[in-house]
Amino acid sequence: MRLITFQGQSGPAVGVRLGNQVVDLSKAAPELPSDMIGILEGGDSMLAKIKACGDSAGDDSKVDMSSVKLMPPIPRPGKIICIGRNYAAHAAEGGAATPTYPEIFYRGPNTLVAQGEPIVRPKCSDSLDFEAELVVVIGKKAKHIAEADAGSMIAGYSLFNEGTLRDYQRKSSQWTIGKNFDNTGPFGPEIVTSDEVPEGAKGLRIQSRLNGQIMQDANTDDLVFTIHNLIYRLTECMTLEPGDIIISGTPAGVGYARTPPVFMKPGDVIEVEVDGLGILTNTIEDEK
DSSP, rough: EEEEEEEETTTEEEEEEEEEEEHHHHHHOTSSSSSSHHHHHHHHHHHHHHHHHHHHGGGGGGGEEEGGOOOOOSSSOOEEEESSOOHHHHHHHHHHOOOOOOEEEEGGGGEEEEETOOOOETTTTSSSSOOOEEEEEESSSSSSSSSSGGGGEEEEEEEOOOOHHHHHHHSSOGGGGGGTTOOEEEEEEEEEEEEGGGGGGTOOEEEEETTTTTEEEEEEGBSOHHHHHHHHHHHHHSOBBBTTEEEEOSSOGGGGGGOOOOOTTTTEEEEEETTTTTTEEEEEEEOO
16 A cells, blocks of 8 residues: 655645555545544554555545645654664765664654655755665554564655765764755655565665666665664664654765765756655755
């Protein structure tokens, strides 16, 4: 099942994408929660209801996908947890050793950008880099979860492009400032529920393409810390909740590591693709 958040007549609405059509749940099942976090809080039984609703929905609750204005699948996640250097080749291209413990940092919701919306290059920097990443969407409250049980905590998966201002990233020993400029983190286009994805999202090709040229090309089997291992390690120290997202790391091929460096500029088109999860496409524009 493929879940989206889109701009409805009275605010954000949740839909089920069926090919080129979207079932508007606010029309097909108005008794259900109207936001994605509310849907996820309902757990597996809620997702089963939504699947049944999508399968039986009439034409009066369907709209064409082309007419829908997408929003980030979860417009304001409770936590946006990012993992650095989680592909050994990416660590190596930056001159770093492979981590022995996940390198964890946060993003804020003001950084999020929807499918098709522009990534904004800020006035103060022209070092805007791309990072293709797999997103893990948490579906259940989780604390002290064994690695073997981590899969049951996952509602689904999505895509992220972790736009990074490399010069600002290096102004501090912490990466936070370079990762938290407004409108630099595309997220979407949808959440693909975990029943449609290999266990732990293993064996999936991940790519970024800048103006049609492949820049990053790897496989999720190359993750240093697997998805299940990340959940185990994170829940040692924090409670994960429905609607939290884990941005699991980017492979080698980013712009700053190239000779000469390749940074995104206005007019560029950047795509992120992971097998079975769709394509996340955005353009670049300068801050006004």
